[in-house]
Amino acid sequence: MNYRCCEPIIDMSYSIERYLDICQEYVGEENMLYFVFGVSFIISLLFYLVWKLVAGGKVKRRGILFVGLSGAGKTYLLSKILTGQEIETVTSLKENQATYASEKGALNIIDIPGQEAIRQKFFDQFKDTAKGIIFLIDSESFSKDLKDVAEYLFNILTDQNVLKCVPPLLIACNKQDLLTSKSKKVIQDHLEKELNTVRKTRSAALSSIDGEEATVHLGVKGKPFEFSHLGKLKVDFIECNAKGDSENESRLDELLLWLNRQA
Ligand SMILES: Nc1nc2c(ncn2[C@@H]2O[C@H](COP(=O)(O)OP(=O)(O)OP(=O)(O)O)[C@@H](O)[C@H]2O)c(=O)[nH]1
Ligand SMILES: [Mg+2]
Incomplete structure (x- = not known):
């Protein structure tokens, strides 16, 4: 594939939009905010657990x-x-x-x-x-x-x-x-x-x-x-x-x- 300088970014934002559209279809527009909060919370929790495992385990x-x-x-x-x-x-x-x-x-x-x-x-x-x-x-x-x-x-x-x-x-x-x-x-x-x-x-x-x-x-x-x-x-x-x-x-x-x- 032959991209010009800003094409990959446009391509990525298009993909994110597509994903958001799909999610919206499933959870409904009125629940979208809760959905985004929920996903952010789960990602933060995962990061925290990984950090705890790596840093906490090292200096027991x-x-x-x-x-x-x-x-x-x-x-x-x-x-x-x-x-x-x-x-x-x-x-x-x-x-x-x-x-x-x-x-x-x-x-x-x-x-x-x-x-x-x-x-x-x-x-x-x-x-x-x-x-x-x-x-x-x-x-x-x-x-x-x-x-x-x-x-x-x-x-x-x-x-x-x-x-x-x-x-x-x-x-x-x-x-x-x-x-x-x-x-x-x-x-x-x-x-x-x-x-x-x-x-x-x-x-x-x-x-x-x-x-x-x-x-x-x-x-x-x-x-x-x-x-x-x-x-x-x-x-x-x-x-x-x-x-x-x-x-x-x-x-x-x-x-x-x-x-x-x-x-
Ligand atoms: N009377 C008496 N002597 C003790 C007691 N505890 C230790 N000693 C004596 O104190 C001396 C020094 O004890 P060590 O255990 O070698 O001292 P240390 O603190 O390890 O010294 P470093 O290895 O040089 O840091 C030894 O002769 C021990 O027998 C105690 O409770 N009463
Ligand atoms: Mg000693």
């Missing part, structure tokens, strides 16, 4: 990230939860992954190494899969680690992916079997104060780079930082110990309850 989140400073007890906790065994651990240099069969379904636990030089890289690698995050703290060495803990927590709380997907965050104050460990209340208070300081420092650093006022979005602007100011990002604090002392067993009931709720 089943991951629970164990994060925290080196020595907080992440790998030990992972072993204790999965096998009940108390193992000798060494500093992790790569992630450990395992499937946790909760009452409601399987979760993929990913233990992110806490060494400062590598933790961000591993967190970035797995954050897309996070259905929940457990931030483990060594409650015994907390006072000494405060600055470092707050810096790491700040990075997580202001991470774009975390802010977008708002996975529930559990701050687990571990090693409660040790006599000099800090309670979750003390840890929360100190962290709120320290995160306030980190927020100011980061804002000041950004302003000096940009030459204008820059904001770091954490909590409510103009008010001292509180975890309750994080909006949709839900943060819980619990006390636990993966290791038992001479008299008591490990104490993980609250942590397991939270974990099972995420499945």
Whole structure:
């Protein structure tokens, strides 16, 4: 067929007209508007379903990230939860992954190494899969680690992916079997104060780079930082110990309850 430049368009609009005529014949002129609405609705619904299948299926989140400073007890906790065994651990240099069969379904636990030089890289690698995050703290060495803990927590709380997907965050104050460990209340208070300081420092650093006022979005602007100011990002604090002392067993009931709720 030899078309000139605008002939195909004329041809197409003629075909559409023909189809509309046929439809009109079947549904009647008075019902034509309903018919067009109906067809548009069905097409939109199909597009939506296909989009849901393609995009929704791709990022199915089943991951629970164990994060925290080196020595907080992440790998030990992972072993204790999965096998009940108390193992000798060494500093992790790569992630450990395992499937946790909760009452409601399987979760993929990913233990992110806490060494400062590598933790961000591993967190970035797995954050897309996070259905929940457990931030483990060594409650015994907390006072000494405060600055470092707050810096790491700040990075997580202001991470774009975390802010977008708002996975529930559990701050687990571990090693409660040790006599000099800090309670979750003390840890929360100190962290709120320290995160306030980190927020100011980061804002000041950004302003000096940009030459204008820059904001770091954490909590409510103009008010001292509180975890309750994080909006949709839900943060819980619990006390636990993966290791038992001479008299008591490990104490993980609250942590397991939270974990099972995420499945
Ligand atoms: N007392 C006590 N010690 C614990 C507890 N949980 C873990 N530990 C000890 O803490 C030390 C560090 O534990 P790890 O599990 O290796 O720490 P980690 O967070 O995986 O550290 P990285 O791999 O370096 O990120 C080990 O000696 C554990 O036995 C606990 O609840 N109480
Ligand atoms: Mg480890």
